Amino acid sequence: MSRKQLRAYVLAHRADDEALRIYMERLRNEPGIIRQTGGLNEDDLNQLAQLIQRLDRS
Template identity: 60%
Template structure:
């Protein structure tokens, strides 16, 4: 059996690379995700689309239609 790397001491970039190449390793993924949550300076996105997002998209589409004069 192969010895598993020490994910706690592994640099984040190396851990990311490991997770991407060992997609079935749930322990590595869990540690990587925990690290992303705790490290400062990491952009976090909540995901999903809000009603405000849809309203903004609708306004942009309407502006585009008005500018071009047609629906493509």
């Protein structure tokens, strides 16, 4: 099954945990997929808040 077909299956059968696990494993091993590691730290959140304030003033 292609990744596209597996994705469609997972979306249609959301309770199938094994299919979701297989899909996630394929994504993890696929080249070219950009992964986000970690989250926002306090400095990032402060910069985001400042940016939002500047945009609100415009």
